[in-house]
Amino acid sequence: MIVTTAPGVDPVTDDRAMWNRIRAVQGDNVVYTGGNINYGSVYTAMRTLDYFDDLFTRLEN
Numbered sequence: 001m002i003v004t005t006a007p008g009v010d011p012v013t014d015d016r017a018m019w020n021r022i023r024a025v026q027g028d029n030v031v032y033t034g035g036n037i038n039y040g041s042v043y044t045a046m047r048t049l050d051y052f053d054d055l056f057t058r059l060e061n
Helices: 041-060
Strands: none
C-alpha cells in the first residue's frame, strides 16, 4: 500500500485499531511518500514508479 503523507510528518504508527487491522500494515508492506507527489507530468510518473519499486521490493522479500 502506498500512503501519501505530508512532508516532515511521521506516518501513522500509533495503536489505531482499524489501521492495524489492514493486512498491508500487519505485513509491513506500506510505503509512505513523505510529501506530495502531484508535481505533474513525467515528474509524478517517475516518483510514483520509485514508490512502486520500493513496494514491490518489500513484497518480494
